[in-house]
Amino acid sequence: MHGPVSAAWLLVALCGATGAYCLLRLRSGVEEQRRAAGGEALMGFGMAVMAVPAAVFTPPRWAWPVYTAVFGAAALRALWTARGVPRHLHHLVGSAAMVYMAVAMAGAPPAAHHAHGGGVPLVTGALLLYFTGYVLLAGARLVPATGTADAADPARWGDRPELARACRLSMGIGMVTMLLTM
Template sequence: MHGPASPGWLLVALCAATGAYCLLRMRSIVDEQRRAAGGEALMGFGMAVMAVPAAVAAPPRWAWIAYMAVFGGAALRALWAARTHAHHLHHLVGACAMVYMAAAMAASPVHHGNSGVPLLTGVLLLYFAGYVLWSGVRLIPVTAVAATESARTVGWGDRPELARVCRLSMAIGMLAMLLTL
């Protein structure tokens, strides 16, 4: 993506750490959480690779096409999974946003700020800004819920608030990437 190198590396670190935690969440005993964590790990690592500053490593056009294929497949999988769980609609939007950004970079990897369709970029920015605000509100602790959750023993990979933090950090990363598109 285009933009200064320091924030780019911070975004790479955030997305890679999120992807790594999502890989660890794949060890959950809850089947649905394992499946969701796998998609989120792919998204986190994909965002980390895509966020590497262009001044350091400018991928060739075929790499952007490969991103489009990988995240197009992820979008199809999320669309299929959304039949039974609405949460996968967010995964679908995220995968489509990754396809969109990769397509914009494949079409115009050297132009700063004028690649892609501005209307679609704006719609995606609004969606992810809304998702960040909604996710942030969901992290506000509620004493009754906290007391109930602390009464049972939950593995650190099965904690819903940590999964929400992962989704929140990826949505913030997506906002940053869309702004630099």
């Protein structure tokens, strides 16, 4: 990621914390939470590593094909999972966006990431529109309809769906940020 170093470190922290929480969700007693948590943890940690400022660490050339393979496999898994459950298509779009960014980073020299010259590429623009809409919708869904949360809810904090939605929202914000800096 190329941009302000302080913003990059904030993105690393946000995505890393999100990935860690998603790992904790793998131990959830709720099957739906466990099913989505692994892919979301991969996405959080992958985004955190990709967001490390280039001034601190420049990945070797072989890292980008590895990113492409890992997130390509995650995209295929998301495609398989989404066969009958359309709401899983978001995981497919997220994995595909990671593949797109890895390919873009692999194909351009470091200096080229700072100057686009011809405006925003079509795929980047489409992904920005998608993730911006996702962030707005996910943020609106976090607002409780009743105005207060039920403090007597016996669910463990790792099983709370609103925390999972907040993690997805934070990864969506991270994705918008990363796409803007491409």
